[in-house]
Amino acid sequence: MEGQTIITTHDIDELFISTVVRLIQRRAFLNLRNIIAKTHSADIARWFPRLRTEAKRSLFQILVEEKRMGEVLRELNSADIGEFVEGTEPPVVAGILHTMPADDVTRILSDLPVEKKAELLNLIEGATSADVERLLEYEEKTAGAIMTPNFFALSEKTTAAEATECIRELADIEMVFYVYVVDEENKLKGVLSLRQLVATKPDTPLKDLMTSHLYTVHTDMPQEAVARAVARYNLLAIPVINSIGQLVGIVTIDDVVDVIREENTEDMLKMAGTGAVDITSHAIFRNTRARLPWLLASFAGGLLAVYVIGIFETQLQAIAALAAFIPIIMGMGGNIGTQSSTIIVRGIAIGEVSLKDTWKVLWREFSTGALLGTAYGLLLGGFASIFPQFRVHAWKLPLVVALTIWVNMMIAATVGTIIPMFFKRIRVDPAIATGPFVTTAIDVFGILAYFLVATLLLF
Amino acid sequence: MEGQTIITTHDIDELFISTVVRLIQRRAFLNLRNIIAKTHSADIARWFPRLRTEAKRSLFQILVEEKRMGEVLRELNSADIGEFVEGTEPPVVAGILHTMPADDVTRILSDLPVEKKAELLNLIEGATSADVERLLEYEEKTAGAIMTPNFFALSEKTTAAEATECIRELADIEMVFYVYVVDEENKLKGVLSLRQLVATKPDTPLKDLMTSHLYTVHTDMPQEAVARAVARYNLLAIPVINSIGQLVGIVTIDDVVDVIREENTEDMLKMAGTGAVDITSHAIFRNTRARLPWLLASFAGGLLAVYVIGIFETQLQAIAALAAFIPIIMGMGGNIGTQSSTIIVRGIAIGEVSLKDTWKVLWREFSTGALLGTAYGLLLGGFASIFPQFRVHAWKLPLVVALTIWVNMMIAATVGTIIPMFFKRIRVDPAIATGPFVTTAIDVFGILAYFLVATLLLF
Numbered sequence: 001m002e003g004q005t006i007i008t009t010h011d012i013d014e015l016f017i018s019t020v021v022r023l024i025q026r027r028a029f030l031n032l033r034n035i036i037a038k039t040h041s042a043d044i045a046r047w048f049p050r051l052r053t054e055a056k057r058s059l060f061q062i063l064v065e066e067k068r069m070g071e072v073l074r075e076l077n078s079a080d081i082g083e084f085v086e087g088t089e090p091p092v093v094a095g096i097l098h099t100m101p102a103d104d105v106t107r108i109l110s111d112l113p114v115e116k117k118a119e120l121l122n123l124i125e126g127a128t129s130a131d132v133e134r135l136l137e138y139e140e141k142t143a144g145a146i147m148t149p150n151f152f153a154l155s156e157k158t159t160a161a162e163a164t165e166c167i168r169e170l171a172d173i174e175m176v177f178y179v180y181v182v183d184e185e186n187k188l189k190g191v192l193s194l195r196q197l198v199a200t201k202p203d204t205p206l207k208d209l210m211t212s213h214l215y216t217v218h219t220d221m222p223q224e225a226v227a228r229a230v231a232r233y234n235l236l237a238i239p240v241i242n243s244i245g246q247l248v249g250i251v252t253i254d255d256v257v258d259v260i261r262e263e264n265t266e267d268m269l270k271m272a273g274t275g276a277v278d279i280t281s282h283a284i285f286r287n288t289r290a291r292l293p294w295l296l297a298s299f300a301g302g303l304l305a306v307y308v309i310g311i312f313e314t315q316l317q318a319i320a321a322l323a324a325f326i327p328i329i330m331g332m333g334g335n336i337g338t339q340s341s342t343i344i345v346r347g348i349a350i351g352e353v354s355l356k357d358t359w360k361v362l363w364r365e366f367s368t369g370a371l372l373g374t375a376y377g378l379l380l381g382g383f384a385s386i387f388p389q390f391r392v393h394a395w396k397l398p399l400v401v402a403l404t405i406w407v408n409m410m411i412a413a414t415v416g417t418i419i420p421m422f423f424k425r426i427r428v429d430p431a432i433a434t435g436p437f438v439t440t441a442i443d444v445f446g447i448l449a450y451f452l453v454a455t456l457l458l459f
Numbered sequence: 460m461e462g463q464t465i466i467t468t469h470d471i472d473e474l475f476i477s478t479v480v481r482l483i484q485r486r487a488f489l490n491l492r493n494i495i496a497k498t499h500s501a502d503i504a505r506w507f508p509r510l511r512t513e514a515k516r517s518l519f520q521i522l523v524e525e526k527r528m529g530e531v532l533r534e535l536n537s538a539d540i541g542e543f544v545e546g547t548e549p550p551v552v553a554g555i556l557h558t559m560p561a562d563d564v565t566r567i568l569s570d571l572p573v574e575k576k577a578e579l580l581n582l583i584e585g586a587t588s589a590d591v592e593r594l595l596e597y598e599e600k601t602a603g604a605i606m607t608p609n610f611f612a613l614s615e616k617t618t619a620a621e622a623t624e625c626i627r628e629l630a631d632i633e634m635v636f637y638v639y640v641v642d643e644e645n646k647l648k649g650v651l652s653l654r655q656l657v658a659t660k661p662d663t664p665l666k667d668l669m670t671s672h673l674y675t676v677h678t679d680m681p682q683e684a685v686a687r688a689v690a691r692y693n694l695l696a697i698p699v700i701n702s703i704g705q706l707v708g709i710v711t712i713d714d715v716v717d718v719i720r721e722e723n724t725e726d727m728l729k730m731a732g733t734g735a736v737d738i739t740s741h742a743i744f745r746n747t748r749a750r751l752p753w754l755l756a757s758f759a760g761g762l763l764a765v766y767v768i769g770i771f772e773t774q775l776q777a778i779a780a781l782a783a784f785i786p787i788i789m790g791m792g793g794n795i796g797t798q799s800s801t802i803i804v805r806g807i808a809i810g811e812v813s814l815k816d817t818w819k820v821l822w823r824e825f826s827t828g829a830l831l832g833t834a835y836g837l838l839l840g841g842f843a844s845i846f847p848q849f850r851v852h853a854w855k856l857p858l859v860v861a862l863t864i865w866v867n868m869m870i871a872a873t874v875g876t877i878i879p880m881f882f883k884r885i886r887v888d889p890a891i892a893t894g895p896f897v898t899t900a901i902d903v904f905g906i907l908a909y910f911l912v913a914t915l916l917l918f
Contacts (some may be wrong), residue, residue: 017814042675042691049811065812066617161475168658194653199627215499231720232501234713236695253712254693260716261690264723265805269729272801273794279806282823288830291798299835302787303842309783309849316782323782324768327902328761329788335732335757339750342731346724346737352508355476362742371747376758383762389769436794443786 020047023057029062036066044068045075045258049280053083070096077280078111083261085112085120094123102131103148103255109144110136110165143226146217146238146259147249153180154206156189161202167194177236180247181210188216188239188247212252216241219248226251227259228351262447266431267349271342273435301440305447312451315459321390322454324333325380325401326447332376332405333412334439340365340416341434348420348430355425364419369413370406377406395456400454407453415442474911479506481513488521495525495601503527504534508739512542518545521617529555530865533563536739537570538709544571544579553582555569561590562607562714569595569604573744602685603678604706605718606699612639615648620661626653636695639706647675647706674699678707685710686718687810725890730801732756732894753895760899764906771910774918780849781913784860787904791835791864792871792905793898799824799875800893807879807889814884828872829865838867852917859913866912874900 023032024047036044044063048056063069073081073096085093092217097105097120105124109117109132114391117136121129138144152170153196163179179197181190190210200209216239217226230238230253240249269277273294277287309316309326316322347353353361381402383388390397416438420430482491495503503522507515522528532555544552556564556579564587568576580588590608597603611629613622615820622638638656638714640649649669659668675698676685689697689712699708728736731754736746768775768785775781803820806812812820840861843849849856875897879889 040692157627164657198623231716257690260719268801268805272797274798279802280811282822284826288827295794298790302790305786306783313779316779320772323775324765326785327764328842331757331761338731339733342727343738346727352739364743367743
C-alpha cells in the first residue's frame with residue numbers, strides 16, 4: 001500500500017455507499033474493482049442490503065475473482081450468505097471457506113441446510129475440515145461453538161527467547177494477545193501477555209513468567225455468560241477448557257463484541273414480541289410468518305377482555321360513560337408494567353439483578369407503582385369530576401376511575417416485576433416473557449378491576 | 460501468587476456473594492481481607508448492590524487500607540461512587556484517584572457535583588491532574604471524553620530494537636496493543652502491532668514496518684459511532700486525532716465493550732419510556748420521579764380517548780356490546796406497532812437501517828401490517844359471529860370489528876415505522892420516541908377508527 005491513507009471513520013458515509021450502488025447497477029466494474037481494493041471488507045459487506053439480487057450476484061463474482069470473498073463472507077448476514085452459497089459452485093465455496101478461520105466457517109455452515117453443510121464439509125480439505133467438524137459438535141451459542149481452535153500455547157519449559165522465535169515463525173494465528181502455557185497433557189497451567197514476553201530476559205522459562213491465576217470458561221458455557229466474563233475482567237481473550245481441564249480454544253474480544261450486540265438485538269426483539277425476525281431482511285412473507293404467532297398472546301388476552309366486559313354488560317348499558325375510561329386504564333397499566341419489566345429484564349441481562357434480589361426489587365417496583373398510581377389516580381379523578389357528564393352519580397364515577405388507576409398501576413408494576421423474575425427462576429429467557437405476556441396480563445387484570453370497583457361503588 | 464488458581468467463571472456465583480455479604484454483616488473482617496486479596500476487583504464491585512449503607516462503609520474502609528479501592532472504584536455504579544466520595548476525606552479520595560488512569564478519573568469526576576469536582580481536581584497532583592482537566596473539556600459521550608491519553612507512540616525513525624527497549628522500560632501504560640508512529644509535530648503517520656515488532660529484524664526502522672492505512676476517529680465523534688467503528692473493523696484500539704491530525708489519545712476495546720452495553724441499556728430504557736432510571740439503584744423516590752413524566756404521554760392519550768369515546772356515547776348506549784372490543788383493538792394495534800418500531804429503532808442503532816431505506820422499510824412494514832391485519836381480522840370476525848349477543852345486527856358487528864382490526868394493524872405498523880424514522884431525520888434519538896409515543900398515537904387512532912367504522916355500518 002503506497003502513500004498515506006489515514007481514514008477517519010466519518011468518511012465512510014451514506015454518500016460513498018450510494019456511489020458504489022450506482023457503479024454496480026451501471027456495471028462499471030473496472031471502477032468498482034479499484035474501490036474494492038481500497039475498501040475494508042466490513043465496509044464492502046455493508047453494500048449488500050442496498051443491492052438487488054442481480055447486482056448482488058455481480059458483486060459476489062467480482063469479490064471471488066479478486067480473492068476478497070472470504071473476508072467479506074464472514075461479515076455478511078445469514079440471508080446473503082445463503083444466497084452466495086446457493087448461487088455458487090460448491091467447490092468454489094469450499095475453496096473460499098478453506099482460507100477462513102475455523103470459527104467463522106463453523107458459524108457460516110451451521111446456518112446452512114443439512115445437506116449443503118455435509119456437501120461443503122466434504123469438499124473442505126485437511127486441518128480446517130477436522131477443526132470445523134469438531135466445533136460443529138458443540139451446542140449452538142456456547143463457548144465451544146464460538147471459540148477459535150487457533151490459539152498460541154507452549155510448554156512450561158519453553159524460554160522467552162524460544163517463545164519469541166515461535167511467534168516470529170507463526171503463519172496464521174489471527175491475533176496473538178496472550179501466550180498460554182500448558183503441560184504435556186495439554187492442560188492449561190498459566191498465561192502471560194505478549195508484552196511480558198518482550199519485556200523479559202531471553203532465557204527465562206515461561207513457567208517463571210506466567211501467572212497461574214487466570215479466568216477460564218467451560219466449552220458448554222452459554223455465549224452471553226462468556227461475553228459477561230470477558231467484559232467484566234477486561235480480557236482480550238478467555239481460554240476455553242474441556243471437562244478434564246485441557247485447553248481446547250479461546251474466545252477473543254472481537255467475537256465477544258459481536259456476541260454482545262447480537263444478544264442485545266435478540267433481547268430487544270423478544271421484548272417487543274417479534275420472534276426471530278431478521279431485521280436486515282426485506283422479505284415480507286418471512287417477516288409476517290415470524291411475527292404472526294407472537295401476536296396470539298395479545299389476541300387471546302383481547303378475547304378474554306371481550307368476555308369480561310360481556311359479564312358487565314348491564315352496568316355498561318346503565319352507564320355508557322364507563323366505556324370512556326377503558327383505554328386510559330389499559331394504557332397507564334400497560335406503560336408502567338413495561339417500564340418495570342424492562343428494568344428487570346435488562347438488570348438480569350447485565351448481571352445487576354439476580355434471584356436473590358427478588359424481594360428487594362419487588363418492594364421497589366410495588367412502591368414505585370403505588371406512588372405513581374396515587375399521582376395519576378388523583379389527576380384522573382380530578383379531571384373526571386370537572387365534567388358534568390361524569391358526575392351523573394355525583395362523586396362516584398371519578399372515585400371509581402381514581403381508585404382503579406391506583407390499584408392497577410400498583411399491580412401492573414408488581415406483575416411486570418414478577419413475570420420476568422419467575423421466568424428467570426424456571427430458566428426461561430426473561431426477555432421472551434416480557435413483551436406481549438406482561439401487557440396482556442395487565443390489560444385483562446385492569447379491566448376486571450375497573451368493572452369490579454365500578455359495580456361495588458356504583459350499583 | 461503461589462500455587463495454581465485456574466478459575467472458571469462458573470465459580471464466582473451467587474453462593475460466594477452471599478457468603479461475603481454475611482462476613483461483612485458479621486464484621487468478620489480478617490476473613491474478609493483474605494477473600495479480598497484473592498478476588499478480582501470487578502467481582503468485589505459486585506458485592507456493593509447487596510450491602511446496606513453501614514456495611515458499604517466498612518467495606519470502603521477496608522478496601523482503602525488494602526490499597527484496592529482504586530481498582531474497585533472504577534467498576535462501581537455512580538450512586539456507590541457518590542457515596543464513597545461523600546463519606547471519605549477528600550485528600551484520601553484524591554490520593555486514590557491519583558493512582559488511576561486518567562480516563563477512569565475523568566468518568567468518575569464528571570458524575571460528581573461541580574464543587575466536589577473542583578476540590579478533588581485541586582488535590583490531585585501533577586500529570587494526572589493536567590490530563591484529567593483536558594479530558595473534562597470534551598463533551599460528554601464523545602471520543603475525546605472516553606479516550607485514554609496514555610498511549611504508546613514513537614517517531615518514524617525509531618528502530619524495532621529501540622521500540623522493544625522502550626516497551627521494556629514502560630512503567631504504566633495500561634494495555635499496549637499497537638505502536639503508533641508519529642512525526643515531529645505529533646501527527647499520526649501509521650501503526651504497527653506488537654506482534655509485528657516482535658517478528659522483525661532489530662534494526663528495521665518503524666517507518667518500514669508500519670501500515671499507513673489505518674482508521675481514526677475525531678475527538679468530537681459520538682461514543683456510539685466510535686464503538687461501531689471498533690466493532691466493525693475488529694480493532695483492539697482506535698486512535699483519536701484532533702482537528703489538525705495530531706494523535707491525542709486512544710479508545711481501547713475494553714472501554715468500547717462498556718460503551719456498547721451502556722448504550723444498549725439506555726436504548727432499552729428509552730424505548731420502555733422510563734427516562735434516566737438507574738437500574739442498579741433501589742431509591743424509590745428517585746425512581747418514581749424519573750418515571751413520572753414519561754407516563755404523561757400515555758395519560759394525555761388516555762384523556763383524548765375519553766373525549767373520542769364521549770363523542771360516540773349515543774352509539775354506545777344503543778349497542779353496549781361495542782365496548783367489549785375496545786381492548787382487543789387497542790392491544791393488537793399496540794403490539795404490532797411496538798414490533799415495527801423496535802425493529803426500526805434497533806436497525807438504526809446497529810447501522811442496518813438508514814434514512815435512504817425509508818421507502819423500503821415503510822413498504823415492508825405496511826405490507827406486513829396488512830397481512831397480519833387480514834389474518835387477525837378474519838379470526839376476530841369469525842369469533843364474533845359465533846356468539847348470538849354480537850349478532851343483534853346480523854353480520855354487521857363482526858364485520859365492523861374485522862375491518863377495524865385490519866385497518867388498525869396496517870396503520871399501526873406504518874406509524875410504528877414512521878415515528879422513529881422521522882425522529883432520526885430531525886436528529887432526535889429514535890429510541891426516545893418509540894415507547895409511549897407510538898403506542899399512545901396508535902391507541903387513539905384505533906379507537907377513532909373503530910367508532911367511525913361502527914357508526915358508518917351500524918347506524
